[in-house]
Amino acid sequence: MTTRTAHPVIEVSTGAVSLSGRPILRGIDLTVETGEVVAVLGANGSGKSTLVKTIVGLLPVSSGQVRLFGSPLADFTEWRRLGYVPQRSTIAQGVPATVSEVVSAGRLARRRPFRLPRGDDRRAVREALDAVGLGDRLNHQVATLSGGQQQRVLMARTLAGDPELLVLDEPNAGVDLISQQTIADTLAQRARAGSTIVVVLHELGPFESLIQRTVVLREGRIVHDGAPTSLTHGERETGHGDHCEPSEPVVHVPPMSGLLEEER
């Protein structure tokens, strides 16, 4: 299978995305090669989540093209190679579900309908839960877990499918520090094993040592794509990029009316 390594894992060319007519992403060119660990950074509303949802095929491009492992998304069939970890999930809503039921869903890319789970399916579920430190919660109800633990369940669900490409959408948003660290450690382990990782982050946090390359979005465009060191230096000087600028006064009222301008 020499063709496998010949193609980039992710290839977005002049991609544009609109949500109900509103342009969100414009002129996106992004290529991720096998084994890269890429962080997607940017302020709220800069299009980070939209970008990864487009990459995993949940949102259509309005122009341009997305290719996964060399094939256009429309023709992509090797879903077992892709592992997506959504930011917020509905796993704890509605009818109760156990941790093992949710994580087992991660095996379905490898399991045909009507086929009962085999030993390797069960082993993969257990190992994935051990990796995120929830090996003892197999039969717990998901809704009784904390937010951070639920995020780790989402992580384990994806790991159970043993994908080559991991795409994570803000895995540390609203998540306690132990869970952030556990998720970062698990990702580091996957990276060492040769997985390709694309992770949307609000800030690098415990992921810092892991990231080889950062892509920064601003208003739907890529404004930086390169090594994380240059970014962290540049961004630190201005106070972590998406934080309020130090030179500007902190206004705790949305700047909406002209009245406010006059008062300043």
Place this chain on the structure above:
Amino acid sequence: MLDLLSQDFMVRALVAAAFTGLAAPAVGTFLVQRRLSLMGDGIGHISVTGVALGLLTGASPTLTAIAVAVVGAVAIELIRASGRASGDVALALIFYGGLAGGLMLVSIGGDGIATLQSYLFGSILSISSQDVWVSVALAGLVIGLCLTLLPQLFSVSNDEDFARTSGLPVRFYNVLISVLAAVSVSVAMRTVGLLLVSALLVIPVATAQQFSRGFRSTMLFAMVAGLLASIAGVVTSWYADVPPGSSIVLIALLGFTVTAPVGMLLQRRRLARVPFEMAAPPDEMVVEESHHHEHGPGCGHVAIEHGDHVDYIHDGHRHAVHGGHYDEH
């Protein structure tokens, strides 16, 4: 009890009720998960048009009801998935159209509204042996598919986005759930009746999820609850001479009401017994202080090194000194 079973119609009613009671909650579990609890109602109302078509044309009302219900259920799913209307609005559109259409057709056909009554509220006397066989076959199909496709249907109902990225044909499974719901509504029509059928899809699930921790166990509990309610309801219907729909639904509701306090207690105990993760920083233990406080070594807040500066855990989030104020990290 024996004299009850010596009546042929009673045996037919009990068999039909048993299969209905098992099949309806099985599909209902997926509907409740997808927040489409009232879908059974919508399908039930469309089926009125189906029954009326059968009465009008002389075809079997059961078969025409199934056909119309399946078409309606697929329509609801497609309207919902297209995003043109939310799930509940899609239901309402079809809901009222179906009922009004059925009433009009029955009136045109010259049958009184009374003819419809046995379909609206169920009737143990009207079940023919052919009906029983159709019910058993269709209910068996519904139960079989719900159990064998449980992992796929669960994944699609539990997290649609993730299911899509695992390559599952999400649209197909969503339509399948709707079709299974339509079939179980048509099957339940003879015992519970079209106006009350939704109760048998939803109430046993509501009862079961008070006790269970998992999706599959909820489904199995719900099927047992539905079976018990259906059988007890038909027997009550015979003794009390009331429409079986009313007795089945009231018994199912009684089951929920009686078990609700027990379920609440169990849930509370389960939550109380969830162990804490010990390594967690004691962030909530810190005395609540306003932002006048200056963070520093020994200030009482847990300090964490963060790149070039130190963050302090404060009311569950991280504060970093930044100029004259604190940034949230």
